[in-house]
Amino acid sequence: MSVVELGRFMEDLAQASGKAILPFFRAQFALEDKARGGSPFDPVTEADRAAEVVLRAMIAKAFPGHGILGEEFGTEREDAECVWVLDPIDGTRAFIAGLPTWGTLIGLTRHGVPVRGLMHQPYLGEVFTGDGHSARLRGPAGERTLRTRRCTDLGQALLATTDPRLFAEGEEAERFRALEGQARLSRYGTDCYAYCMLAAGQIDLVVEAGLKPYDICALIPIIEGAGGRVTSWDGGSAAKGGRVIAAGDPRLHEAALKVLNP
Structure with missing residues (x-):
């Protein structure tokens, strides 16, 4: 798979997971505390699990030799050269509060080094991508290159x-x-x-x-x-x-x- 095709595949992952998640956002859904009443409160929702199931299935079909590390369902083939690192909803507390500051994180590591990354905020329609050399944002206002700002103090x-x-x-x-x-x-x-x-x-x-x-x-x-x-x-x-x-x-x-x- 070429670099361009890999980028498109990651976009497909983002769109598919977004479709699984959005029906739950600002809606009634089951909520579980992974801390089991301990501190701090560590919530997981039906949306987290539904999205990770979709992501894992798509990756397994496209890259059967790759590993997967996901928040909800653990690790598969963790010793593989390439491992996908998934957080279906990073910011679950914001998600359950109806705040749009959560996102789906899709990363790819090679020999343990992160080489590609994507953050998708489906409610806002924003996709942030990067490969360590360049980064871009695609959203309602169009697409642009991302650059950090200078600040030394x-x-x-x-x-x-x-x-x-x-x-x-x-x-x-x-x-x-x-x-x-x-x-x-x-x-x-x-x-x-x-x-x-x-x-x-x-x-x-x-x-x-x-x-x-x-x-x-x-x-x-x-x-x-x-x-x-x-x-x-x-x-x-x-x-x-x-x-x-x-x-x-x-x-x-x-x-x-x-x-x-x-």
């Missing part, structure tokens, strides 16, 4: 995170608060949409903790393709999740790392 940076309560109490939370205290503005609750807004030049920093591979793999090629940088808090690969920092400007990334690693 933490005091001028717009910082986003899903929820500051997700940082472990103690050193982890203290490091985040120290960084947030230097930022110009912070926003919460935007999940994968924050990373795409970083790629689009609207946000300067995204800092998270406790991520899984399916939370971040699809977003790395988009951000890097737009000129940004994504790593772990210690500057290593973010592909396995954990503590992650994304910055639109590599110089801002270095400045933020110094705060997170005093």
